[in-house]
Amino acid sequence: MSQSHHDPSDESGGTNRLKMAIAVTVGAFALIIGVFMLAYFAVGSHTVGKSVDSANTPEAIAKRIAPVSTLEVDESKKPAPALIPVAATSKSVAPIVAVAIPAAAVAGAPSAAGGEGVYKNACVACHGAGIAGAPKSGDKAAWSARIAQGKAMLYDHAIRGYQGKAGVMPAKGGNAALADADVKSAVDYMVSLAK
Numbered sequence: 598m599s600q601s602h603h604d605p606s607d608e609s610g611g612t613n614r615l616k617m618a619i620a621v622t623v624g625a626f627a628l629i630i631g632v633f634m635l636a637y638f639a640v641g642s643h644t645v646g647k648s649v650d651s652a653n654t655p656e657a658i659a660k661r662i663a664p665v666s667t668l669e670v671d672e673s674k675k676p677a678p679a680l681i682p683v684a685a686t687s688k689s690v691a692p693i694v695a696v697a698i699p700a701a702a703v704a705g706a707p708s709a710a711g712g713e714g715v716y717k718n719a720c721v722a723c724h725g726a727g728i729a730g731a732p733k734s735g736d737k738a739a740w741s742a743r744i745a746q747g748k749a750m751l752y753d754h755a756i757r758g759y760q761g762k763a764g765v766m767p768a769k770g771g772n773a774a775l776a777d778a779d780v781k782s783a784v785d786y787m788v789s790l791a792k
């Protein structure tokens with residue numbers, strides 16, 4: 598059985614063997630060339646190692662991964678933005694400093710704010726609009742009889758407080774830490790408004 602298969606090839610064995618020999622030779626050459634090429638590439642990556650290294654310098658890498666374009670702003674033409682918030686905050690800080698002045702007045706020392714300043718901090722809440730029976734500032738009718746009592750009485754009532762017919766005037770307007778001198782200057786200011 599196997600012989601019947603081999604027989605035809607044996608008959609043309611001459612050409613078949615030649616073909617086979619050529620194929621083996623070509624294959625061997627192809628293999629050798631392939632091995633040489635592999636070797637060439639393998640060795641080549643080492644021999645070009647220097648150029649590969651120069652391509653991996655930080656400068657070369659930075660150049661390769663650099664963005665397509667960069668925006669460069671001329672600092673000299675920029676409108677210094679840092680100064681704007683500073684100016685804004687200095688404005689917003691100002692009221693806090695203004696509030697700090699009455700805080701010093703609360704400590705008992707005569708206030709630098711003067712009669713008007715003390716009045717605006719400690720007295721205007723009631724006397725500004727005439728709340729709770731307080732004689733309204735600048736209301737001459739409400740003040741004329743009180744002024745007629747004399748400043749000594751007004752000072753005393755303002756500093757120590759008193760219960761009147763219209764309501765209760767709390768001592769120092771409820772701000773016990775106020776210096777007597779400040780309450781007096783506030784009274785002077787209120788009296789001047791009613792004149």
Ligand code: HEC
Nearest residue numbers: 719720723730731743754755761762763764765766770783
């Ligand atoms: C809580 C409200 C209130 C505050 C704050 C207040 N007063 Fe008065 N004050 C009154 C009332 C009410 C009267 C009127 C009382 C009455 O005569 O019945 C009055 C009356 C007065 C009088 C008139 C006294 C008199 O003899 O007629 C003077 C002066 C006065 N206050 C000064 C001041 C001063 C200065 C301050 C701030 C330091 C101040 N008051 C803060 C409520 C207030």
